[in-house]
Amino acid sequence: MKMTVRVLALLTALSAVTVSADHWAVLVAGSYSWSNYRHQAGICHAYHVLHDHGIPDDHIVVMMYDDIAYNDLNPTPGIIINQPGGPNVYEDIVKDYTGRDVTPEVFFKVLTGDQAGVAGIGSGKVIRSGPGDHVFINMVDHGNTGFFSFPNGIMFADDLLNVITNMHENNQYREMVMYMESCESGSMFDGIYPDNIGFYAATASDPKESSYSCYYDDSRNTYIGDLFGCCWMENSDERDLTTMTLGEQHLIISECNNESHTPWYGQPSMQDEVVGAFLGKGNEKQRKSPTGWHSKEDTVPSVDVPLFILRNKLKKASEDEKVALQAEINGLFKKREFVQETTLNIATLATGDQELAEYYLDNPMRKVSDWTCYKRAVKAFNDKCFHFGENTFAIKMTPTLLNLCENSFGIDNILRRIQEVCKFGFVTGIE
Template identity: 75%
Template sequence: MKLTVGVLALLSALSVVSADNWAVLVAGSYSWSNYRHQAGVCHAYQVLHDHGIPDDHIVVMMYDDLADNTKNPTPGIVINEPDGPNVYEGIVKDYTGADVTPEVFFSVLKGEEAAVAGIGSGKVIKSGPEDYVFINMVDHGNTGFFSFPHSHLYADDLFQVIKDMHSNNQYKEMVMYMESCESGSMYDGIYPDNIGFYVTTSADPTESSYACYFDDLRDTYIGDRFGCCWMENSDTSDLTTLTLGEQYQIIKECNLKSHSPWYGQPSMLDEVVGTFMGMGKKPNSFRQWHSKDDAVPSEDVPVAILRNKMNKANGEEKIALQAELNTLLKKREFVQEITKNIATLVTGDQELAEHYMANPKRKVNDWTCYKRAVDAFNDKCFQFGENPFAMKMTPTLLNLCENNFSADNIVRRIEEVCNFGSVTGFE
């Protein structure tokens, strides 16, 4: 029996696999001084939600200590731009507090429900060969790693997960926007241009990321320059016509304090942004564009917060803030001195140690040595989640590894020098 043209068309339509959008949004920090990171992820959620991506296709990982923070003058409200809307309203919170880890993040990406059973919402992305995945990661970082609240994620491990997802047909194309210092080092020279992957970062492999929008009411920076650039553009543009390449140029021109590189598959620059962030919302052409000229390097945020508070203070309050700033700066000198002591013991040469500190390596070749050294420095000296400034010392450790000093030697010296117990507040 011959099939009619109509039946053939119906069968053909049924055989086509529909494409879905999936998204994972991660803020890796906590504390009021890092307000901007979680505020950015909340804003990213609103962008995706407003453009039609359903909540069951969005996974949000954030510590969630802002809305009800004792320092929050507007309880329940989180903003990401001056006088901006409450980006915390309606937010999906799948993994919070201690559940925000690299291991959970990887399980979410790979769709491993069993691995996150009993943790947070247990939600994972279930992307397939025709699906589009968008990932936004916001926090501190340094050469070859991105920080989480109590641990960190390495570039080689992230690449392995993305490569495995590609091999297992778990996405058609994937876009990632990463905000952190030295974030370009997470991708530079690592990703091929043929696995349907595109990423742009807030900084190149050697640069700091920048905070912006100091809020006098909240006494903290509420935005990151790179993140605010792409999200405010997404809020005010037609994502059904704006391409990734066009948005990249807008980000590059907006994020003037650092250089935002891109990596991955060049052909994806011609894809429209809505393919990954959703096609459902018309642009808000009346939204105000705010100056970001108050931007400061991410590592200088704690210092800048104190100085901004001092500018408003008088009398004893100002004296107390100056003392707090002096203590913070002395703590940073201590971090640098500890690092120099470690490098001196490893090399047996203080002049060489100082040279390695002044001329840090930025390209990881010996991942085994570097990861052991960074892990030891984090575990024995300064927990990065509580002492972000200490991350600035890790390129010195990389220099030791890349100059053929053994991981055993480096770890042993770290354990010898860092015998002062757990410390905090070395921001």
């Protein structure tokens, strides 16, 4: 009898912790430009998922460049949609950090509650989570092995790990869930995270795969959704989040996100937590899509979105327009060849062996052990050769730099070769 009383008391105490837990969320779109429309559309949609499930605005931090809603290319100024015929997800959106304030440094300060660190920046809002609280993070952009790109800056996996483990040690959360959408996003967590710090992540792709985009919009001439993001958000719009577990939602997302794998990382027991513990348990203002679940048969690899945008334009163009569009497509391939040739030149000089350099270019390495070398090489490639925010295709070249680091060609040697090759000045528009 005494044992039963003790068990009941323990369950009651645990239940009280869960019920009284605050919900906090940070939503990040790490890109800009019209061709990346889908990233900000997804973050705006994510905001409404959380808001409509009862998480108050002062507990949600949104970081987005904010150059889409009133972009000159937007046929519906002030309106952003994330699915065909869907609602305006830009309506009533919270915008805490925009433009040049969307950086890894600001993100880390927001996540760790560093109020002084963001003084005078954006809204100055941070999350103030404590030992009983649940934190949800959604990040959407381009990425590659071991990093996630921001409009200005690069977030590396080891830095993210350090921030989260420090938060755990400082009792700044009870449990944390992260949904990350980018190419090779699994590399941000694979083999890195312990399984006992109350952390769980699901990603749009494994460490070696592209993520995928969907919903090409003819009137906007761009893709308005990302496959992984639309899968979890449309599911969350339609389901009762107080009964569906993270594990159950992951199975649904995995089936929907069928162009790439959808791995999860972290603490296995968290798959038994209900989704509502992180996305909110309210239902009063939930607004479901008027058009329901959509077929996602027009998916394309995220890196090839600019190419498929041009090809879609070409299909409906007049004969005169087709000439100019084909020239644009040819130009896109030439720009990409320039990036590849530049990378090959760097690798050839660093190794002294063109055949080996070609092998590294064609056989990207995906596991980082020498973080110091890799981070310095990637930053130098971004700063001296092709700024990733302006030249997203260049992100694909970074595993070649990883090959150089992991095969002991030396960071000083690599940096010298980057300096020697990249003397062509500031380059933009290589997508």
